[in-house]
Amino acid sequence: MGKIFVVKTQVGQEENVANLFEKASKRTGKIYSILAPKELRGYIFVEGEDIETIKRIIRHMKYARDVLDKEVKVEEIEHFLFPPSAVANIEEGMIVELVSGPFKG
Template identity: 40%
Template sequence: MPKKTSIFALRCTIGQEKSVATLIEKRVDGNPDADIKAILAPEALNGYVFIEAPSQREVNAIITGIPHVRGKVVGKIDIDELEEFLIPKPSTEGISRGDIVEIVGGPFKGEKAKVTRIDPDKQEVVLELIETQFLIPVKVHADYVKLVEKGEEEGEKM
């Protein structure tokens, strides 16, 4: 019968969450007696790493001596509180027609553009480049745009 586990929050230096998670993972891999089930370092939450283990003592034993850990384990966390970090959000969320975006990847990197159409199924946006002489519609994956300013509401997503 599997042991019951809990999720514990661990405070760490802001910006070092991934390195702390990686060091914990290496330590767990090198210790066959460690009973750590999962490690989560969400990008959206600075300064915390979440560890799934049967007891707080197990977590404290594995984090001893790891750099950038700030103090002991903060406490147990309910899985419902972490749900927003576990379920990926669509790339088109928060972008609407008329918004001004900056293209952050691809051949038009660094260009500003206006959103003319959104395809949430394909996670794509159609843009008109602002700083060009001609209005050229460009289709870009929503991961490659960053919202610069909200535009006037021109209507619902298409």
């Protein structure tokens, strides 16, 4: 298992940088996973062999800016891995519209 680091990107280019890391992972085999949450602008998470490998790879990337030196624990980014529940914000007494299923209408 590799180490997870935060890579700073140009805002709005997170997906492009993630795609470039994907290509680099196929070429080097030293990048294990990439996470680019939509809620976090200007940053992506990259799991790699070590920080030096990631720094070496971003030197050749157009929109990647820097790698934060601190390693990130999985527990810190876990909430980005699971989508929020559709019913999480529904409370008793609220009016809802059923759009499918046997109770539609």
